[in-house]
Amino acid sequence: MSANPPRRNGAGKESLWVVVPAYNEGAGITATLRALSAQCLPPAGVVVVDNASTDDTAEVVRAYAAAHPELNLELLHESQKGTGAAADTGMRHAIARGATHLARTDADCLPPPHWTAAIMRAFDEGLELVAGRLRPRTDEFPLNWKERWLLPVLQPLAAAFGRIRPGNQGPDYLGPYVMSPACTLGITAELYERCGGFPRAPIEEVHDDRELVNRVRKVTTAYGRRRDVWVYWSMRRARAYGLRGTLAWYARPGRRDKEMAKEVDVRLPRPRPRRPPAGPPRRPRRVDEADLVGRVLAQAERTPGAVALVHGPGDRQMTYGELRHRVLAVTHGLRRAGLRPGDRVLLGVRHSAATVIIALSVVAAGGTLVIVDPGAGPQMFAARLRSARPRWVIAESALYSLNRLRVLRGPARRAGLLLPGVTDPALRHVRVGPWLPGVPAGALDFAELMRGPAPETAGERDPHAPAVVVFTSGTTDAPRGVVHSAASLAAGLRLCRDRFPLGPGDVVHDAGFMLGLPALIAGARWSIPAARDPVDGFLAEVARRGVTHAFCVPVHLAQMLEESGDRLPGCLRYLLLGSAPVPPAVLRRAVAAAGGRTEVLSVYALTEMLPVAIADAAEKFAHWDSGSGGDLLGAPLPGVEAKIAADDELLLRGPNTCLGYLGEPPLEWLETGDLARLDDRGRLILIGRKKDMLIRGSANIYPGLYEPAIAALPGVAEAAMVGLADPVTGDEEVVLAVVPDGDVPPAALRSRLRRALPEVIDAAALPDRIEVLPGLPRAGRSHKLDRDALRALVGEGRGTRGPVRGR
Numbered sequence: 162m163s164a165n166p167p168r169r170n171g172a173g174k175e176s177l178w179v180v181v182p183a184y185n186e187g188a189g190i191t192a193t194l195r196a197l198s199a200q201c202l203p204p205a206g207v208v209v210v211d212n213a214s215t216d217d218t219a220e221v222v223r224a225y226a227a228a229h230p231e232l233n234l235e236l237l238h239e240s241q242k243g244t245g246a247a248a249d250t251g252m253r254h255a256i257a258r259g260a261t262h263l264a265r266t267d268a269d270c271l272p273p274p275h276w277t278a279a280i281m282r283a284f285d286e287g288l289e290l291v292a293g294r295l296r297p298r299t300d301e302f303p304l305n306w307k308e309r310w311l312l313p314v315l316q317p318l319a320a321a322f323g324r325i326r327p328g329n330q331g332p333d334y335l336g337p338y339v340m341s342p343a344c345t346l347g348i349t350a351e352l353y354e355r356c357g358g359f360p361r362a363p364i365e366e367v368h369d370d371r372e373l374v375n376r377v378r379k380v381t382t383a384y385g386r387r388r389d390v391w392v393y394w395s396m397r398r399a400r401a402y403g404l405r406g407t408l409a410w411y412a413r414p415g416r417r418d419k420e421m422a423k424e425v426d427v428r429l430p431r432p433r434p435r436r437p438p439a440g441p442p443r444r445p446r447r448v449d450e451a452d453l454v455g456r457v458l459a460q461a462e463r464t465p466g467a468v469a470l471v472h473g474p475g476d477r478q479m480t481y482g483e484l485r486h487r488v489l490a491v492t493h494g495l496r497r498a499g500l501r502p503g504d505r506v507l508l509g510v511r512h513s514a515a516t517v518i519i520a521l522s523v524v525a526a527g528g529t530l531v532i533v534d535p536g537a538g539p540q541m542f543a544a545r546l547r548s549a550r551p552r553w554v555i556a557e558s559a560l561y562s563l564n565r566l567r568v569l570r571g572p573a574r575r576a577g578l579l580l581p582g583v584t585d586p587a588l589r590h591v592r593v594g595p596w597l598p599g600v601p602a603g604a605l606d607f608a609e610l611m612r613g614p615a616p617e618t619a620g621e622r623d624p625h626a627p628a629v630v631v632f633t634s635g636t637t638d639a640p641r642g643v644v645h646s647a648a649s650l651a652a653g654l655r656l657c658r659d660r661f662p663l664g665p666g667d668v669v670h671d672a673g674f675m676l677g678l679p680a681l682i683a684g685a686r687w688s689i690p691a692a693r694d695p696v697d698g699f700l701a702e703v704a705r706r707g708v709t710h711a712f713c714v715p716v717h718l719a720q721m722l723e724e725s726g727d728r729l730p731g732c733l734r735y736l737l738l739g740s741a742p743v744p745p746a747v748l749r750r751a752v753a754a755a756g757g758r759t760e761v762l763s764v765y766a767l768t769e770m771l772p773v774a775i776a777d778a779a780e781k782f783a784h785w786d787s788g789s790g791g792d793l794l795g796a797p798l799p800g801v802e803a804k805i806a807a808d809d810e811l812l813l814r815g816p817n818t819c820l821g822y823l824g825e826p827p828l829e830w831l832e833t834g835d836l837a838r839l840d841d842r843g844r845l846i847l848i849g850r851k852k853d854m855l856i857r858g859s860a861n862i863y864p865g866l867y868e869p870a871i872a873a874l875p876g877v878a879e880a881a882m883v884g885l886a887d888p889v890t891g892d893e894e895v896v897l898a899v900v901p902d903g904d905v906p907p908a909a910l911r912s913r914l915r916r917a918l919p920e921v922i923d924a925a926a927l928p929d930r931i932e933v934l935p936g937l938p939r940a941g942r943s944h945k946l947d948r949d950a951l952r953a954l955v956g957e958g959r960g961t962r963g964p965v966r967g968r
Contacts, residue, residue: 196274207234209222243361249359262347284347293346295392450655453650489616509560517687543581549642562599564584641822671688722747746873775795802815805839810837834851835848
């Protein structure tokens, strides 16, 4: 595979053109053109061939070309009827215009944003003809279950029939038959001319895609199918012909096709003008700005056919209409089963589309969602469960089995999934997934709830009542649960949306709700990562799904850039980094990989208050270069108030602050535990963590004040400072742990740092010892620096290194 991305135009460069034959598609071709405009790899040109349409197809295409000159859209006319003739005219025109590679789709299909890039990747791998697959469109009209299963059933049947069909066999063929729908294929210009191209014959006589494949098979074996080369295919013919008729259409051209064409008009109907209502017009539904669920449902009501969620390994899609129906159905089912306002509901489901439906439904029903990280261990989980006192549990069936069946408790403990009390029969249960041994008796089936009736929610929920409890810290004796209301979450999401705008056509990639919910409120698409590993497949998924906004943890990004050769997908416009400070080396690599296409932002947020401040890369570089010390967090976002306590602790409050901690009085000011200062421009500068402060002699040393400056030195990838207390005096030995970036040998790095450190940090903060490590220990899902583990690690080598400073 080529190390460089395909190029577009110019002498000696690759040039991909897309050809779209069209007949009476004036009502729907704009959607296809929009999909081609949204390609991550823009085509060099698009040729629409009007095949003697009797409607306004040509006028619609001309208007789109005038409004979108960046697409380089050309309109041709072909009077000879048949998609083969129209496609052939377009292909040969594109070749004459300099195309080296060709792709075809149809005027009623929607290519996903990665389509052209996937075709070019296949060419880079050596294919000369690239065949693709089909997925059903869901935006034209609601599909019944038969229509949803038609393509998954039809495609393998048609492929199998094609391999054994007598007309596709013979001694002249160099390779086996491969089914290649004409609406999603790519072919090199050289092969197209060499094999003869599409047949210029009516489809009643020959299938143009089948004939093209057979012509290719006579001259080369460099052809094949690719799973990532697919388009959304219109289900109009399937609805008009039914399963039997559709199979007949593909199985044998001839008289049957002519009869079907006469009997059925499969064009999209023009919307009929509506008569004015007899009474006064209905006022649009008013939704409180703080009503988080109501705003998502209102957006879904406005755009039911648009895609809301992309999820799962197969990039499955859920429309806004489907999401709305399922949320309303689960809300109704939970209320009917006895869920009362204020009931707490423990969530035991990995992040997925089901998690989104559950969260919205529980809050809509008046419940309070309880989120507990199982990775804290069984003792901490049990303590948090006692503190939360949930009345309901919604969990995956496998989780119930692991915790109920004695034989599985060992594997559950090793996997970090031993959750004492989760199967308590005194609680109400909902299982997600098929029934398995160990699922509590009487547990409701989540799938059945989604299929149930979906009436509009009755009654209004107080947006300032508790909606979510998230456990983040504390001990087994005193667990600490952060309590948010819908209003506080809505305020935070609004701040996110104001800083990086979202709207229809945008795709957000995030495993959490910080970006996902603003996307749903704005009518954008929420892409939920499919893999459990936050690194594996992340960038490939971003490219394949056409993601425009993505969130990840800095340490994960560093691994991704290492594996991808410091390349970010071209479709990405915003990359948000958070959950931990961004090391200078990682930020530099991210900006270089973005190449000016992507704005890289650092987000400062807490579970109690998200977000607080956002800084762009240029601001952070300027701060580090100034030598002012500390890590720039950015100016507090509008509405967020910040003040510095006498001990330098950062205190915050604002509309996005949580209600408080479970079982404790409401907060007036949020004590962050972070040490900070405000610069002359009112921006927050992080000095360190209050609990991380080191004491040596009479000096208080804040590691966060110096670690960014040290990490920015040549040869250093990461840096962290910890203290090792003397067991008698309590005075701390200051140890600097660094991870080399590979440019300087470890032995030389230590001596270089001894010379460089006095120039970048205060004399009172110079370390007593420098340790060069292969990596820093990290903990938790966010991979934050584990200072306790680092302290233990460098403590093993105590006294083995000479001091940097005199004591």
